[in-house]
Amino acid sequence: MLVELHSHFLPQMDDGPEHAAVSIEMLAIWRMQGVEKVAATPHYIPHREPVNHFLTRRSEALVAMAGVAPLEMEILLGAEVLIEKGLSETEDLQLLAIGNSKHILLELPYFPFKEWMLEEIYGIIHRFGLNPLLAHLERYTKWYNDTDLARVLSIRGATFQINNDALFKMSTRRFALELVRGGFPVVFASDAHNTDTRPPNTKAADKILASKLKTAEWQALTERNEDMLGV
Numbered sequence: 001m002l003v004e005l006h007s008h009f010l011p012q013m014d015d016g017p018e019h020a021a022v023s024i025e026m027l028a029i030w031r032m033q034g035v036e037k038v039a040a041t042p043h044y045i046p047h048r049e050p051v052n053h054f055l056t057r058r059s060e061a062l063v064a065m066a067g068v069a070p071l072e073m074e075i076l077l078g079a080e081v082l083i084e085k086g087l088s089e090t091e092d093l094q095l096l097a098i099g100n101s102k103h104i105l106l107e108l109p110y111f112p113f114k115e116w117m118l119e120e121i122y123g124i125i126h127r128f129g130l131n132p133l134l135a136h137l138e139r140y141t142k143w144y145n146d147t148d149l150a151r152v153l154s155i156r157g158a159t160f161q162i163n164n165d166a167l168f169k170m171s172t173r174r175f176a177l178e179l180v181r182g183g184f185p186v187v188f189a190s191d192a193h194n195t196d197t198r199p200p201n202t203k204a205a206d207k208i209l210a211s212k213l214k215t216a217e218w219q220a221l222t223e224r225n226e227d228m229l230g231v
């Protein structure tokens with residue numbers, strides 16, 4: 001089953017769609033690609049709002065979408081949580097896990113690796129019993145050296161998400177496939193934000209993975225994706 005773990009389709013939540021009609025169109029594209037379950041993971045920026053405020057906005061966004069057209073897709077609610085200093089002390093952080101799972105999508109900040117980032121991640125694991133899913137790891141290779149990357153990749157219980165569009169460029173495709181072949185717990189996701197510049201591309205990525213990987217490797221990836229969403 002094709003599922004989508006990381007996406008920004010809820011209207012007016014973040015830098016995803018402004019209008020609910022576009023949100024509905026994004027779901028239709030996923031449906032055409034054969035995707036059966038989509039996790040909504042709007043950006044959550046801890047210093048901007050408390051968790052309960054975010055959750056209210058997220059519910060309202062879903063209601064706004066449902067008011068435009070029927071939601072013909074199984075949707076799991078989550079968030080893409082920016083790692084900031086003090087994140088592991090955030091009240092009710094567990095409510096941002098995807099659906100009923102223990103997986104929480106975390107976004108490392110866009111600057112060089114710092115020790116406190118690991119401390120926050122381990123704090124989240126221990127305090128809340130959550131499993132970190134680290135968003136678009138391929139983006140950080142320009143800031144992280146091999147040692148930094150190795151430390152992130154050694155976080156026990158973590159899963160590493162790569163954006164599908166990394167498979168469409170040779171340099172990042174190599175990085176992504178090396179992680180998979182190296183046996184790291186990797187998943188791929190669209191991180192879609194709209195219908196044109198950052199569209200749902202789950203099927204196209206799956207085709208590349210099916211053609212480039214051994215059958216067992218590809219099946220393991222598919223199963224990991226499904227497991228994350230409790231399929």
Ligand SMILES: [Fe+2]
Binds near residue numbers: 006007080135191
């Ligand atoms: Fe994202």
